[in-house]
Amino acid sequence: MENGFAAQITGVLAALILLTAFALLVQRRIYGLLHIFAWQGLFLSISAAVVGYSTGLRHLYISSALTLALKVFALPYILYVLIHRLKIQKEVEEVVNIPTTMLIGIALVIFSYHLTSPVRELSTLMTRSTLAVALATVMLGLLMMITRRNAVTQIIGFLSLENGLFFAATSATYGMPLVVELGVALDILIAAFIFGIFFFQIRTTFDSLDIKEMEKLKEED
């Protein structure tokens, strides 16, 4: 494959990842969130494979497969089971101020482009322009965690943030060393079990997964 073509495909995938990050920000239905998250993982996995194919770096195939297994199948499945057991399939979350959130999101994207501009100028890699998208995905995940009030949604925001990090690793550097990637994947998997346990703990202690209930620990005057 020619490098220019591969770069174009990576660009398209970067745009799709950014799009899914925005979609997560405003999606109110819990299953909808899950689907978008799985799509984001799929784009991520394909982008790693494309970069791997065009550069001939074998270990990127492993990270691509790892992403596919973890982000497209395992994590959405775990979340699906949890949602099912918690019986919150039909819940529709109230999302306040969608236009404002979108505007803040756009500002964050511009900010990310600005922040990574010194790195972009240095980079000779074909995927360099995607670093800004990666950082923007991280920031959008953060924004989602701030604006949402449901524990499950917050976790999806967190995982989307993690996707941004992974995209940064493949786009800026052609993937981190394998030891690191495997370790990170393991950490995410452990985290998945922990938030699973958490959902139930929160549910039994607060009767709801709405973290608005959690406001006992505040500084008293």
Added chain:
Amino acid sequence: MTIQILLGVNIIGAAVLAFLGDRRLAPEVNILCSAATFISSVFLATGVYVNGPMLSGGGFFFVDSFNVYLAVLTAFVSMTTAIFSRRYMRYERRHGRIGRAGMRFYHAMFQLFIFAMLLALLTNNVGVLWIAMELATLSTVLLVSLYRTPSAVEAAWKYFILCGVGIAQALFGTVLLYFAAERVVGEGTGALLWTNLNAVAGRLEPTVLSLAFVFFMVGYGTKVGLVPLHNWLPDAHSEGPTPISAVLSGLLLNVALYALVRCKVLVDGATGSHKAGYIMMVFGLVSIIVPAFSLLRQKDIKRLFAYSSIEHMGIATFAFGLGGPVATFGALLHMLVHSLTKSAIFFTAGHASQMHSTQDMSDIKGLIRGNPLVGWGLMFGVMAIAGMPPFGVFTSEFLILTAAMKDAPFLTPFFLLGVVVAFAALFRKVMPMVFGAVPGNQRPLRPSHIPVIVHMVLVLILGLYLPLFLSQWFHMAVDLLQ
């Protein structure tokens, strides 16, 4: 080989303890594992002391005087905490605050947590350091919510989310660092090894590394508990079981600061300036002043000392940022004495709240009459942590102050303000608890006395006289960090 044994003991310990569960001997096995870890860490340290820095495990581990001293400290405090937790947790178990499954989980996770911290300290790989830091968070998250009260669950959730997000920023920093290093060192694991990175620091791209440092600062800074990233810390410390508060405060914060300092040395080496140091000084100074004033408003005994931990981490961060031999020496000493003192304080504070069945300071009274060890232990602990002269904290704070006077005189008033306000606030809060008559609701208790006494005696000794090997050790570490 020592390193593999050191780390192996904890992993095997975690597995054995998960199997033992709530059996009678579990706390003793926990102590035994921690003691074995401590002994092997001492062997490792003597090796480094005699032969100098060394690589091990095919370059995967790297030990120099900076990280080995923290490894010994980590192993030591985890051993004394294991001794403390034997009586403490049995009391909790007897009074039904924790069940069978809870005990099993507690012991296994305690060992896993120590493993994660030691791995973070000893690894040569920046990526593995990140993984170990995340593992340290994950292994303690469910320990914070061990009591399953609404506030404990809330604290744990906050801890999980805030530290998770924070540490994610550090991973982005790691990616940027790898991006810069790969162009100099070449692709592969080699580009993430501290030893390689430090060797080529001058050739790494300064703009990328400055950007990376911002992410490291936010990421590991969250874990250190620096203001304004500290929100998780008081909650996690006050709601978790006391032995966990003691190791979080005494050890985890140190390990996070270690990661930050390593990054700072690298980044300053690459940029040839003192930019990273300045950022650390600002964060440090804010973290000294803000918690000092928060101390005055606290009602919960463990929350009070959690804020004090933020303040002391601020002092150490400020001193590392300041740089220079005296400040760095002071900061290293400060990490050591703070860790010993603060864990001793948490031990006594934990017993004090067991005696009164509450952590509310207005209900805790007459500790010295009720139980001299707990009362005096808390009193001396607070004297030490507030920076009273015969204790080690005074020495380290004095060194840092001297260095600050010389290098950044305009910042010393702020530094002093924070320290003085904290001093006053701590005494105002603690005096009514330790003195006075024994209230009716106080229950007698057999405290775990050895850990408190050992820690306080060590802090006293370090204040009066610094052993030659320790000062030489610190000097070697200071040379590394220049």
